[in-house]
Amino acid sequence: MATAHSRIAARFMISPAVLLLLGWMIVPLSMTIYFSFLSYNLLMPGMEEFIGFTNYRFFLTDPAFFAALGNTLLLVGGVLVITIVGGTALALLLDQPFWGQGIVRILVIAPFFVMPTVSALVWKNMFMNPVNGLFAHLAKGLGLEPFDFLAHAPLASIILIVAWQWLPFATLILLTALQSLDQEQLEASEMDGANFGNRFIYIVLPHMARAITVVILIQTIFLLSVFAEILVTTNGGPGYASTNITYLVYAQSLLQFDVGGGSAGGIVAVILANIVAVFLMRMIGRNLEA
Amino acid sequence: MARRVSNRRKTLVTIVAWAVGIAIFFPILWTILTSFKTEAEAIASPPTFVLFDWTMENYSEVNSRSNYFLHFMNSVIISVGSTLLGLAIAIPAAWSMAFVPGKRTKDVLMWMLSTKMLPPVGVLIPIYLLFRDTGLLDTRLGLVIVLTLINLPIIVWMLFTYFKEIPGEILEAARMDGAGLWEEVVYVLTPMAVPGIASTLLLNIILAWNEAFWTLNLTAAKAAPLTAFIASYSSPEGLFYAKLSAASTLAIAPILVLGWFSQKQLVRGLTFGAVK
Numbered sequence: 001m002a003t004a005h006s007r008i009a010a011r012f013m014i015s016p017a018v019l020l021l022l023g024w025m026i027v028p029l030s031m032t033i034y035f036s037f038l039s040y041n042l043l044m045p046g047m048e049e050f051i052g053f054t055n056y057r058f059f060l061t062d063p064a065f066f067a068a069l070g071n072t073l074l075l076v077g078g079v080l081v082i083t084i085v086g087g088t089a090l091a092l093l094l095d096q097p098f099w100g101q102g103i104v105r106i107l108v109i110a111p112f113f114v115m116p117t118v119s120a121l122v123w124k125n126m127f128m129n130p131v132n133g134l135f136a137h138l139a140k141g142l143g144l145e146p147f148d149f150l151a152h153a154p155l156a157s158i159i160l161i162v163a164w165q166w167l168p169f170a171t172l173i174l175l176t177a178l179q180s181l182d183q184e185q186l187e188a189s190e191m192d193g194a195n196f197g198n199r200f201i202y203i204v205l206p207h208m209a210r211a212i213t214v215v216i217l218i219q220t221i222f223l224l225s226v227f228a229e230i231l232v233t234t235n236g237g238p239g240y241a242s243t244n245i246t247y248l249v250y251a252q253s254l255l256q257f258d259v260g261g262g263s264a265g266g267i268v269a270v271i272l273a274n275i276v277a278v279f280l281m282r283m284i285g286r287n288l289e290a
Numbered sequence: 291m292a293r294r295v296s297n298r299r300k301t302l303v304t305i306v307a308w309a310v311g312i313a314i315f316f317p318i319l320w321t322i323l324t325s326f327k328t329e330a331e332a333i334a335s336p337p338t339f340v341l342f343d344w345t346m347e348n349y350s351e352v353n354s355r356s357n358y359f360l361h362f363m364n365s366v367i368i369s370v371g372s373t374l375l376g377l378a379i380a381i382p383a384a385w386s387m388a389f390v391p392g393k394r395t396k397d398v399l400m401w402m403l404s405t406k407m408l409p410p411v412g413v414l415i416p417i418y419l420l421f422r423d424t425g426l427l428d429t430r431l432g433l434v435i436v437l438t439l440i441n442l443p444i445i446v447w448m449l450f451t452y453f454k455e456i457p458g459e460i461l462e463a464a465r466m467d468g469a470g471l472w473e474e475v476v477y478v479l480t481p482m483a484v485p486g487i488a489s490t491l492l493l494n495i496i497l498a499w500n501e502a503f504w505t506l507n508l509t510a511a512k513a514a515p516l517t518a519f520i521a522s523y524s525s526p527e528g529l530f531y532a533k534l535s536a537a538s539t540l541a542i543a544p545i546l547v548l549g550w551f552s553q554k555q556l557v558r559g560l561t562f563g564a565v566k
């Protein structure tokens with residue numbers, strides 16, 4: 001039984017973690033909010049003044065914002081579709097008995113452990129480069145014109161790179177969920193004459209629904225903040241063709257030194273992420289009670 | 291009873307699974323192979339796969355082009371440092387939440403999780419300015435602080451889900467046998483908690499090693515870990531594929547090894563216990 005004494009001790013043990021996280025959230029976030037109402041450029045120190053919602057008006061009516069918002073949605077959506085569909089297929093495949101299961105599992109999971117800058121640069125140079133990349137060699141071998149991926153389809157190329165990094169995550173979680181499926185239920189349905197399609201739609205998919213939701217929500221949180229892959233491949237270009245919101249805020253604040261405008265963009269990003277976060281938190285919270 | 295599977299079917303699945311596995315792994319394999327080629331060989335058309343003159347030259351080259359060892363050590367210090375600091379803060383917190391839960395324990399946990407949902411770009415500018423003004427820009431200490439804070443919610447959550455599985459009855463039984471608080475902690479709880487703490491440590495080192503938003507934005511030459519150092523290869527300089535490959539191989543090898551050990555924990559840690 002917990003005594004009053006142990007309760008006080010418990011509160012004392014939690015407090016460092018709580019205070020640190022509270023400070024980490026409140027101090028910088030309120031500074032960002034404050035900056036977002038200022039005209040504040042790092043190149044003109046001492047000229048800060050309060051300008052109300054002007055930064056937000058400029059940020060939200062800037063064509064770059066719409067381009068970045070569209071790119072963010074395409075990037076998140078594209079990667080989600082590839083990883084969920086691919087991950088489900090891979091999980092079904094890896095769940096079958098075959099020789100060398102352990103090794104194949106390791107091969108499939110490996111990309112998740114590659115740091116973002118490495119995977120982006122390897123794909124950019126050694127695969128997508130229009131002169132020396134492996135895809136160019138392949139195209140030439142087939143008598144085709146090599147395609148300059150990052151110049152002509154920058155966003156699609158980045159989607160491919162990021163999807164490669166996240167496919168293992170989706171696969172691993174969906175496989176874990178699949179392995180907890182009741183085999184007897186499957187066998188019973190098989191005896192009742194259900195074919196593969198029916199078994200998948202009526203038994204496997206409902207069982208995996210929860211894991212799929214978790215994968216979608218967690219990946220969305222991370223994918224909204226994709227940054228390194230864009231920085232080292234396209235720098236957000238050509239034009240704004242591969243700029244997402246995260247990169248736009250970075251460019252505005254640390255490349256153009258517009259702290260006020262960048263801060264307004266940062267707050268917009270926080271609001272967008274919160275919309276997703278609310279759903280994710282509900283899912284996890286429900287699990288905590290069970 | 292396990293389902294019987296015909297050998298023909300198993301052979302077919304084996305072939306498909308291996309083909310898919312190798313295809314997914316191929317970019318990593320290609321990077322490793324290229325790291326042993328000469329620069330000319332690395333861009334040869336048609337490309338060579340295994341039949342080339344293997345050379346170790348790139349690995350020594352990588353270190354002479356820049357101080358590779360410095361960046362490697364930065365990665366080690368930053369990822370291990372932030373993980374140990376995070377564990378020191380999180381273990382007491384997770385411990386008390388798991389064993390002395392209060393009315394608000396669940397709210398505290400959920401709130402901690404919500405801090406992880408804050409997009410980093412929302413606090414980039416203040417952190418950058420605070421670091422500039424306090425001299426923490428481009429220092430290992432600065433990055434250890436930031437990475438500790440961003441990973442603290444994951445550490446607390448992972449530990450919490452592990453600690454919760456330690457049955458409270460065991461403690462009562464130990465107490466009945468006359469164990470004092472000290473014996474309880476040292477002989478009963480600690481041995482049961484060690485596997486959970488070790489898994490948390492492993493996963494968090496991996497996450498910190500690969501973190502690439504704060505490391506790119508808050509470091510320059512001095513404190514740059516490997517994530518930021520590799521990014522310097524984004525502006526091409528003559529022939530550099532083999533050198534890029536060697537630097538990349540060295541940067542990902544330790545984490546690939548650690549990662550293979552932590553497959554199971556990965557699921558639990560990154561889904562906050564929602565999928566086990």
